[in-house]
Amino acid sequence: MHLFHLIPQRLLRVQSLIKLTSRSFMDLKVLVSSLNDFASLSLAESWDNVGLLVEPSPPHTVSTLFLTNDLTEEVMEEALQKKADLILSYHPPIFRPLKRVTWKTWKERLVIRALENRVGIYSPHTAYDAVPHGVNNWLAKGLGACTSVPLRPSVAPNYPTKGSYRVEFSTCSAENLDKVLSGVQGMSEVSHTAVHPVRIEGEEQTQVSLNCTQQALLQVVALLSQNSSLYQKMEIISLQKPLLEDTGMGRLCTLEEPVSISVLTERVKSHLGLSHIRLALGAGKSLESRVKMVALCAGSGSSVLQDTEGDLYLTGEMSHHDVLDATAKGITVILCEHSNTERGFLLELQRVLAAHLEKISIIVSERDRDPLQVV
Structure with missing residues (x-):
């Protein structure tokens, strides 16, 4: 009887060992190169901080890529529990230069924990906003059937090599x-x-x-x-410099069929998985007013949307006075909170990357969420 109990346990250990040794890996530099191919970092805004932000000492291989919109301490804990080797954080957790790396602030602690546990951190941020298959195009899918063009088109990088x-x-x-x-x-x-x-x-x-x-x-x-x-x-x-087709910040979307503001708000809420949004009706508009042209920008869109013609602005956040300026022009504004207009893209990113990075496991954070809640 004792022997019968031991055999299944030994088989289980062997199966676990086989599963462990059969895990697939990618070299960190090869994986980062593949991520850069998906969205060239040259498309990011000049003020942004993108690319590989934390690099464990080489050699470093990746078997689990962990996706998040914001890398908070709670999300870092989740990434470590799930044995992540590289964290792709849409927002760069290191934006302004760090003068020291101590246990004092939460961003410094993120760097310490990443290095102690040999976890890399990569951030694409506005490079993902600009690409045709990126965040803004995903956000536009929530409007219904439409055609879209960038509000601020990107230009070909490094052209010409020197000079204007x-x-x-x-x-x-x-x-x-x-x-x-x-x-x-x-x-x-x-x-x-x-x-x-x-x-x-x-x-x-x-x-x-x-x-x-x-x-x-x-x-x-x-x-x-x-x-x-x-x-x-x-x-x-x-x-x-020549403009890149369908590439750039924000989108101006033309709906195939005009719809009422009330219908559009329900579409946006459904697409983003939200029960509530914030709405400012343009001067002279009602919930039944028709919308044909929508200007949108994921995240904080004021600078991109400013002075854009359209029936409606869709973004995460805008200042009070920018909202007043827009509504005075008869433009309705929908605000969904900053990261709510970005986070859903991670599921689409997971599917796209999984099709091209078959060697590794790709996980989307379950703890990542917008810090603002409706109560």
């Missing part, structure tokens, strides 16, 4: 060309020097193109002006 102006001119003299090129070689803010032959009015010439900053532009023009025989047909072109 292009200087183009032609010369028919190799000696003159050498003078120009030798003159600009010492200008650090001149880049992308292109030289190619052209035929102008039947004459063989050399076309020169220089990209430069505004400061370097003055130097280039001064160099060419020293001797007008150096060039012909100089042209100065102001370069504009």
Whole structure:
């Protein structure tokens, strides 16, 4: 009888060992590279703090990726209980520089606990706001069938490599060309020097193109002006970075079928899983007024929504006076609290990442919640 009791226990230990050794891992750097591919950090706002914020000493592998909107101490405890190796916190828990890392403040304690337990912390924040498959597009799904475009489109990063102006001119003299090129070689803010032959009015010439900053532009023009025989047909072109399609902050949404404000509020509540929202009717509007154009921005949307035309603004939070400005223009405002307009995206993110990161387990926090509650 004693032997019969031991056999199942030994089998259980073997099964547990097999399960443990069969767990899949990803190297931290490989995983971070994959996350950056999902949403390039170059799309984040310049003021933001995104990317890998806490890195355990290498080598570090990840078998469990833990998703949260806000990394509070309660959420950190949950992540540790669930054996997370990397926490993806939409909001960066480290935003302003830390002057020390002690047990005194909650954000410092997060860093200490992460390092002590060898858990990395990664934050995408506004990079996820900008991408076409990101937070703002998810929020727009709650409006019903609609088409949307970014309110503030993103521009292609690092284009051109340097400079905001292009200087183009032609010369028919190799000696003159050498003078120009030798003159600009010492200008650090001149880049992308292109030289190619052209035929102008039947004459063989050399076309020169220089990209430069505004400061370097003055130097280039001064160099060419020293001797007008150096060039012909100089042209100065102001370069504009190309816009990225469907990428940028906020969204202007056009509903396929206009609906009443009351219907739209119910759609928003259903999409966000909320029993209550805050509503400010635009001047002259009622709950039965029809809505066709909605401008939205997840989180705190005042700066993005400001001066945007539309029937309704949808965001997490706005200042009192910004709400007054909007309603005075006849624009209705729906406020849902900051993180309520973002958190639901994590479930969609989990599904998308799971399809591409099959090697690891991806968990969404159950304790993450908006700090403001209706009582």
